[in-house]
Amino acid sequence: MIGPPANTRIWIAAGVTDMRSGFNSLAAKVQTVLEKDPYGGHVFIFRGRRGDLLKALYWSDGGLCLFAKRLETGRFAWPRAETGVVALTTAQLSLLLEGFDWRQPVEAARPRSAL
Structure with missing residues (x-):
């Protein structure tokens, strides 16, 4: 998935x-359960019970787009909440789509600067 425009919000459906x-x-789930507008240009991410499949719903250029991604091994990291939505940054979305745990990214070690 190519990155969304800068003003686009990214929502995970818990x-x-x-x-x-x-x-x-x-x-319909976006409207009734999440209480958001599915036609507002935002990205909505859904995960199945097994955790290896994601679907993303996105309104773009006058039509709905539906993207899917399945992991060959492992599961997508997901919020523990049973209902509601969680907002993501584009960086967190990138981590999620690559199969990394976006909730606790590990910062790479940086060389210490000399004083």
Whole structure:
């Protein structure tokens, strides 16, 4: 997925979602459960029960886009909450999509500057 525009918010739908859901079901979930506008240009991320599949719903250029990503091994890191939404930064989204734990990224060791 190419990075969203700078003013785009990225939302994770906490809990699990039926991954058989398509455009209409996910848009309805965004409206009713998450109480957000699925046509507002924001990205909404959903995860299935097994944790190895994500779907992202995104409104762009007059139409809904639905992206999916499945991990061959491991599970996507997910919030512990059963309901609600969690906001992500674009950096956290990148970590999530690569299969890393976006909740606690480890900072790379930096060389100490000489005083």
